[in-house]
Amino acid sequence: AxxxxxxxVVTIYASLGEEALCHSLNETEVTTLICGAKELKKLVNISGQLDKIKHVICMDDEIPTAVSGRWAVTSFADVQRTGYENPVDADLPIAADVAVIMYTSGSTGLPKGVMLTHGNILATVAAVKTIIPGIGSKDVYLAYLPLAHILELAAEHLIVAVGGILGYGSPLTLTDTSSKIKPGTKGDASALAPTLMAAVPAILDRVRDGVRKKVDAKGGLSKKLFDLAYSRRLSAINGSWFGAWGLEKYLWDLLVFxxxxxxxxxxxxxxxxxxAPLSPDTQRFINICFGTPIGQGYGLTETCAGGTFSEVDDTSVGRVGAPLPCSFIKLVDWPKGGYLTSNSPMPRGEILIGGPNVTLGYFKNEEKTKESYRVDERGVRWFCTGDIGQFHSDGCLEIIDRKKDIVKLQHGEYVSLGKVETALSIxxxxxxxxxxxxPFHSFCVALVVASQQMVEDWASKQGITFTDFADLCEKEETIKEVHSSLAQTAKKSRLEKFEIPAKIKLISSPWTPESGLVTAALKIKREAIRRAFSEDLAKLYAS
Structure with a gap:
């Protein structure tokens, strides 16, 4: 509408702190706010700091009493009724008009508002439409990511464009065993039976871990069958003629998957x-267990999610595909990190994305816009991503680093924090x-949010007694076990010795968007975590 x-439309994550909410709402001078009753209660606390808001449309019928008298509050049902009774003609936009100001949940500082035009959105949607085979009106899409996330915004526009069906769910009710699903009732995916889904790696990691925990819990013949089926299919996907093909593949699908x-x-x-980067282990797991290809995309809010996208028949891992039809990709030298386009065997450098999907810049932030965007002599608009990539001989891109995530240790070794975290997350x-x-020490340390079920299962097998999970995470033998497992994972991922954390601190409480330690897309907020655990990090280096 x-x-x-x-x-x-201005999109803001509900999980942002009060300071960030005030900044975003006041900067854009929003006059009408659309939210749920839960978010409305949160806004009451900062109502005195919000300058321009006059009207609030509440998606829920029950409006909190605490907001009475502050703003003119209308339920969404009333808005619909008013619209039916007072139809108005369209005032259609042109391609250059700003469709969305999307506030990033950025891992540092206050969020920035990215200006997306109607032309940007159409460029990405038209490009992705050519990549997904046979996408059309028969497809059913399960939407559960926040619409303030560029991946979800682009995906939902794509489904609407092809006449598909949209079903709305939540990460907390996604499957039959999700935390907010009552026993005996179906999760969103079971009820809707989607043909298409979008996901961030953190969600796929949870799906993988959930399946593995169920298999391990059953044990016995079930576990042996699953492990055999998985190894046979893995051999086939990796190109071996001795893996499970044809009839054997069909049987494993029927019996196990x-x-x-x-x-x-x-x-x-x-x-x-x-x-975010998807670990090869998770990618293969989803390929085999769910029998579906994963299209890995690479893009940013600043490029309207456009950039690269892997082909449906590309079974390689760790890559993000070739440039989308709407995008140009080029690498530029970053000598400080040792990444050069003249590197052999593959050119490497900072990734720049250009094309009609590249956005106008940051709202009311000309300085930051000039720093991150550039226009070349041909009039092509480019965004400097800050990500480091390398091009394979077939034209596919691989993300190998991030400029901001590289730290030089005391003895001169460079550590890529994001790369190591992706490797150890499995x-x-x-x-x-x-x-x-x-930088003043020769080793790394790590804060590890422990998986409660896995650690407690290990403790019960070892006969270790504990009062609660926080107590278990403090025990020396628990830290030793998790550290040993991390070292084994690092070895399998071929990490260098200096990249492996020498000491770890186990955290018993999960990091959630509400805690302010991860974004709504579940990416870690590095600076926020450093501040929150500054004493623990200092102790790891002091001891």
Whole structure:
């Protein structure tokens, strides 16, 4: 409706802190706010700091009493009724008009508002439409990521564009065993049976861990069958003629993987992953257990999610595909990090994305816009991503580093924090992890959010008594076990010795968007975590 009337929409994560909410709402001078009753209660605390808001549309029928008299509050049902009774003509936008000001949940400082035009959105949607085979009106898409996330915004526009069906869910009710699902009732995926889904790697990691925990818990013949089926299919996907093909593949699908596929409704034919690097282990697990290709995409809010996208038949891991039809990709030298386009065997450098999907810049922030965007002599607009990539001989891009995440240790070794975290995140005891490197020391340390079920299962097998999970995470033998498992995972991932954390601190409480330690897309907020655990990090280096 907003787009039809050429009204610019501002998206803000509900999980942002009060300071960030005030900044975003006041900077854009929003006059009408749309939110749920839960978010409305949160806004009451900062109502005195909000300058321009006059109207609030509450998506829920029950409006909190605490807001009475502060703003003119209307339920969404009333807005719909008013619209039916007072129809207005369209005031259609042109391509250059700003459709959305999307506030990033950025891992540092106050969020920045990225200005997306209607032309940007159409460029990305038209490009991705050419990549997903046979996408059309028969497809059913399960939407559960926040619309303030560029991946979800682009995906939902794509489904609407092809006439597909949208079903709305939540990460907390996604599967039959999700935390907010009552026993005996179906999760969103089981009820909707989607054919298409988008996911961030953190969600896919949780799906993988959930399946593995169920298999391990059953044990016996079930576990042996699953392990055999998985290894046979893995051999086939890796190109071995001795793996499970043809009839054997069909039998394993029927006997083993059919039950796993039911977790996401049983009809999934394509899964789009973006927002962060997906570990090769998780990619292979989803390929085999769910029998669906994963389209790995690479893009940013600043490029309207456009950048690269892997082909449906590309079975390689660790890569993000070739440039989308709407995008140009080029690498530029970053000598400080040792990444050069003249490197052999593959050119490496900072990734720049250009094309009609590249956004206008940051709202009311000309300085930051000039720093991150540039226009070349041909009039092509480019965004400097800060990510480091390398091009394979077939034109596919691989993300290998991030400029901001590189730390030089005392003896001159460079550590890529993000790369190491991605490698170690597949450790069964890890729910989340942040690697920390102090330039004045010769080793790294890590804060590890422990996986409660896995650690407690290990403790019960070892006969270790504990009062609660926090107590278990403090025990020396627990720290030793998790550290040993991390070292084994690091060895399998071929990490250098200086990249492996020499000491770790186990965290018993999960990092959630509400805690302010991860973004809504579940990416870690490095600076926020450093501040929150500054004493623990200091102790790891002092001891």
């Amino acid at each position: 907003c787009f039809r009337r050429n009204v610019t 059919k039950k796993v596929r039911a977790i996401l409704g049983g009809r999934l034919r394509f899964l789009l992953s973006g927002g 450790c069964p005891y890890v729910d989340n992890i942040m690697l920390h490197a102090d």
